[in-house]
Amino acid sequence: MSAPLKTIDGRKVAIYIRWSTDDQGDGTTLEVQLAGCQHYVLSQGWQVTEDLTFIDDGYTGGNTERPALARLRKLVNLGKVDCVVVFKVDRLSRSVIDTVNLVLGEWDGRTFLKSAREPIDTTTAMGKQFFYMLVSYAEWERSVIRERTVSGRRRRAEQGYKPSAIAPYGYRHSGSKKGALEIAPTEAEVVREIFRLCNTGLGAKAITNHLNEQRTPYHNGALWNDKTVLYMLQNRAYVGDMVYGKTTRNPRYGKEPGEPALLRAAPVVVENSGFIPPIISREAFSLAQEMRQRRLKGPGKPSGRANSSGYLLSGIARCRCGYGLFAKEQYRRNSQGSAYTYICIGKRIQGTSLCDCAPIPMAELDAEIERRVKERFGGATAQATFLRRITVGHTQERRLRDAEWAEVDRQLRELEEQAKKVRRDYRADRISAETYRDLNDEIMKEATQLGEQRLGLKAAIAECLAKEHGSLQVREQLRRLDQWALLQVTEKKNVLRFFVDRLVAYRAPGDKVIDIDLAWVSAGPEVPT
Numbered sequence: 001m002s003a004p005l006k007t008i009d010g011r012k013v014a015i016y017i018r019w020s021t022d023d024q025g026d027g028t029t030l031e032v033q034l035a036g037c038q039h040y041v042l043s044q045g046w047q048v049t050e051d052l053t054f055i056d057d058g059y060t061g062g063n064t065e066r067p068a069l070a071r072l073r074k075l076v077n078l079g080k081v082d083c084v085v086v087f088k089v090d091r092l093s094r095s096v097i098d099t100v101n102l103v104l105g106e107w108d109g110r111t112f113l114k115s116a117r118e119p120i121d122t123t124t125a126m127g128k129q130f131f132y133m134l135v136s137y138a139e140w141e142r143s144v145i146r147e148r149t150v151s152g153r154r155r156r157a158e159q160g161y162k163p164s165a166i167a168p169y170g171y172r173h174s175g176s177k178k179g180a181l182e183i184a185p186t187e188a189e190v191v192r193e194i195f196r197l198c199n200t201g202l203g204a205k206a207i208t209n210h211l212n213e214q215r216t217p218y219h220n221g222a223l224w225n226d227k228t229v230l231y232m233l234q235n236r237a238y239v240g241d242m243v244y245g246k247t248t249r250n251p252r253y254g255k256e257p258g259e260p261a262l263l264r265a266a267p268v269v270v271e272n273s274g275f276i277p278p279i280i281s282r283e284a285f286s287l288a289q290e291m292r293q294r295r296l297k298g299p300g301k302p303s304g305r306a307n308s309s310g311y312l313l314s315g316i317a318r319c320r321c322g323y324g325l326f327a328k329e330q331y332r333r334n335s336q337g338s339a340y341t342y343i344c345i346g347k348r349i350q351g352t353s354l355c356d357c358a359p360i361p362m363a364e365l366d367a368e369i370e371r372r373v374k375e376r377f378g379g380a381t382a383q384a385t386f387l388r389r390i391t392v393g394h395t396q397e398r399r400l401r402d403a404e405w406a407e408v409d410r411q412l413r414e415l416e417e418q419a420k421k422v423r424r425d426y427r428a429d430r431i432s433a434e435t436y437r438d439l440n441d442e443i444m445k446e447a448t449q450l451g452e453q454r455l456g457l458k459a460a461i462a463e464c465l466a467k468e469h470g471s472l473q474v475r476e477q478l479r480r481l482d483q484w485a486l487l488q489v490t491e492k493k494n495v496l497r498f499f500v501d502r503l504v505a506y507r508a509p510g511d512k513v514i515d516i517d518l519a520w521v522s523a524g525p526e527v528p529t
Helices: 030-043 067-077 096-106 125-158 185-199 204-213 226-234 282-295 345-350 362-377 380-391 394-427 433-482 489-499
Strands: 013-019 053-057 083-086 112-115 171-173 181-183 242-244 247-249 262-264 268-270 325-331 338-344 500-506 515-520
Touching: 013 030, 013 067, 030 053, 030 083, 053 067, 067 096, 185 204, 185 226, 185 282, 204 226, 226 282, 325 345, 338 345, 338 362, 362 433, 362 489, 362 500, 362 515, 394 433, 433 489, 489 500
Parallel strands: 013 053, 013 083, 083 112
Antiparallel strands: 171 181, 242 268, 247 262, 325 338, 500 515
16 A cells, blocks of 8 residues: 655755667757756746756666666655656656556655656556556657667668778678678688688687788788787678677767777677678688687686697696696707606696606607597597487487477567557556556566576577587597698697597606596597407
8 A cells, every 4th residue: 555645845856867869869858858857846836956956867768777866766765855857757767667666666655756748646546547658658669769770770781781981801892782892802811711720729819820920911011910810700791791780889988987989789680691792601600609619718628828839738738736737848868869748837836745746758648648539539430429429419409499489489479469458458448557567567577487488498599509519610620630640739739629628647756657547528439448
């Protein structure tokens, strides 16, 4: 039950203003809103107080997470505000649920709401019903604006309007169509080489070094850098997709310290646009994304030196004390020449009190690891068995998840139709305001549950796709294992990183035997011992 009605103290009237880029076309600027609210307050015989004027400049109405509104709500709950004046009711929020919960829930009995441009009066039953109608219309208006914005972006992209005035590396602007690109043959070969190197396991820095060492030309003779390479590896233009609206102007830029000029936005993607000829295949692009994710260092994974060091097991092998092994050249006594060995970093730093691992001959350990990897994953029969094990069930699982997704979508569409019917019934006075609120809350609760279920399904489907893409990686690395003798050291290291999850090597002082503990990333085919 609502609290007893209270009178309005003219000294305790607050003004709330919200303005965002959504309002650019309807004339409701910040200045217009402030002048309108102040005029309304004075016309009622109340006072305009600067301390009770709250302005959220550049904040969306899609939620109630705004600093000025938060301060206003705190004062209302403390009983220091008897009435809140807004220019229009959608300034509080464009969400029906948020606005109703705020005005008729949190503020009910504590403060009134008045609108300078609408006959809002929440002290009477008729005023509350009209209030419901206005907030419902505000939410509908917001959805229309959102749909028009997205459809407008997609239409521009489908018509070929270029998303950038600068053509990506590998392309040049074509004069035949507005925004169309054509392949620059010399640069396109460099793009293909970058993706090829990435898919062999090289990181952005290693690719950058390779390009600069080969004196591969970049724009205006500049040197390559890893940020450019990373951007190119993620650019969907290279598969023929046009991406529009990745960023949007930040309305708070220049008004608050530290605010960036641009914000990330939900981009519009037009696949196979017809205005951008593809340079690489979608399979190569997907594999590059997977390889980039695999190179990210995680708990228990090899260190970044696995790609940068010129020795096969540096950054991959560890001593049993937990520290990594590094390569060192040691000169032989009473003989000519030198030999390379793997040394425990922990022993090097803290001495024999931590670890007594003796130097491990590099050639012997490298040869043994190579033998074990080839024994487990080499040969047509072993590879076919391994591929069959990792791909079994992928298709059935994906079909099951797709069916569950379709069912959730169907239920959400039914709820949307129910919500529309409830709004029509309410506007036609077939149900009361309380009934409308109860039915709407029930629909929103069920929609929230379905939304959470949908998020879970989305993650499950993404996992299925990752498994399918993982199969492509496995095939590529198995092919490289067959070409082991022809690979460079960095390529061999990445083959090892793909199959080896843990490699621990130790040699006791005075002992020639090397203790090796080798764990594989995935369970491969059984190999007879």
